[in-house]
Amino acid sequence: MKTSLLVLIACCxxxxxxxxxxxxxxNKRITIAVIPKGTTHEFWKSIHAGAAKASQELGVEVIxxxxxxxDDRDAQISVVEDFISRRVSGIILAPLDDLALRAPVENAVxxxxxxxxxxxxxRSDSYICFAATDNYLGGRLGARRLAEILDGKGRVIMLxxxxxxxxxxxxxxxxxxxxxxxxxxxxxxxNQYGGATVETAYRASENxxxxxxxTDGSLTIDGIFTPNESTTFGMLRALQGTGxxxxxxxxxxxxxxxxxxALQRGELQGLVLQNPFAMGYDGVKVMVSHLNGKExxxxxxxxxxxxxxxxxxxxxxxxxxxxxxxxWLTE
Numbered sequence: 001m002k003t004s005l006l007v008l009i010a011c012c013x014x015x016x017x018x019x020x021x022x023x024x025x026x027n028k029r030i031t032i033a034v035i036p037k038g039t040t041h042e043f044w045k046s047i048h049a050g051a052a053k054a055s056q057e058l059g060v061e062v063i064x065x066x067x068x069x070x071d072d073r074d075a076q077i078s079v080v081e082d083f084i085s086r087r088v089s090g091i092i093l094a095p096l097d098d099l100a101l102r103a104p105v106e107n108a109v110x111x112x113x114x115x116x117x118x119x120x121x122x123r124s125d126s127y128i129c130f131a132a133t134d135n136y137l138g139g140r141l142g143a144r145r146l147a148e149i150l151d152g153k154g155r156v157i158m159l160x161x162x163x164x165x166x167x168x169x170x171x172x173x174x175x176x177x178x179x180x181x182x183x184x185x186x187x188x189x190x191n192q193y194g195g196a197t198v199e200t201a202y203r204a205s206e207n208x209x210x211x212x213x214x215t216d217g218s219l220t221i222d223g224i225f226t227p228n229e230s231t232t233f234g235m236l237r238a239l240q241g242t243g244x245x246x247x248x249x250x251x252x253x254x255x256x257x258x259x260x261x262a263l264q265r266g267e268l269q270g271l272v273l274q275n276p277f278a279m280g281y282d283g284v285k286v287m288v289s290h291l292n293g294k295e296x297x298x299x300x301x302x303x304x305x306x307x308x309x310x311x312x313x314x315x316x317x318x319x320x321x322x323x324x325x326x327x328w329l330t331e
């Protein structure tokens with residue numbers, strides 16, 4: 001009896017070992033393309049780092065490639081089509097246009113390549129999972145923070161990002177819906193776009209602020225909201241150039257070293273923070289699980305919070321404001 005039991009235990013252990021070995025060998029054959037909207041902002045570097053961490057843990061290959069600018073739809077479509085031709089195991093995509101990228105994604109799925117969408121939604125149900133911030137909530141949180149520091153009254157503006165980006169569009173709508181609940185606040189402008197880069201956002205900010213100056217040169221507005229990293233930094237530069245930085249209440253979105261410094265100096269009163277590292281990490285984990293035949297969630301909420309001068313030294317906030325990416329990225 002004891003002999004039979006020992007044989008059974010040995011067989012189970014051997015089977016488990018073989019299963020782990022087979023799984024490891026299977027993962028080594030997995031190649032996942034991760035395609036961001038752009039490759040210049042700190043936000044995308046965090047997504048890259050998260051994907052790199054997951055690839056190391058799971059033993060899969062991750063290929064990182066995307067357009068340089070976040071308004072180059074043709075370039076991102078070309079990247080997707082290239083990876084379809086290369087027959088990668090799976091694609092993780094942050095679509096820079098919720099409509100223009102639908103056909104390439106559906107083409108990938110028809111070709112037998114599963115797709116995980118991160119950061120920004122797509123007008124399609126072909127993907128296996130969507131891992132992202134609740135962007136509408138992020139916009140509402142930005143509005144609440146701005147209303148709080150304005151004591152519920154004043155004249156405010158919002159500089160939009162660019163058309164077709166589902167993530168920033170949801171933030172903008174969330175901001176407008178929430179700020180409308182504060183009857184003492186008037187939205188002076190909300191229809192101007194900053195574009196996909198810091199430079200275009202800077203020029204748009206200057207053009208937006210120009211007519212809003214009084215006879216003494218000071219701004220006639222009390223508050224500003226911007227929905228992403230480039231619009232936030234572009235607006236910050238414009239405010240600094242006019243000497244208005246710190247005088248107008250300003251809540252932005254996302255983080256970078258220069259925005260953290262502005263928060264410390266009081267030139268920003270709030271930054272709505274996502275968790276891009278989690279988007280990259282969860283995206284790869286979900287894709288590998290799916291490729292290994294496991295059931296995966298259709299939606300993963302990666303969280304959103306607001307950093308302020310008062311809470312920016314809290315460990316959880318520091319991890320979002322200044323993530324340690326060097327250990328995962330070699331470039």
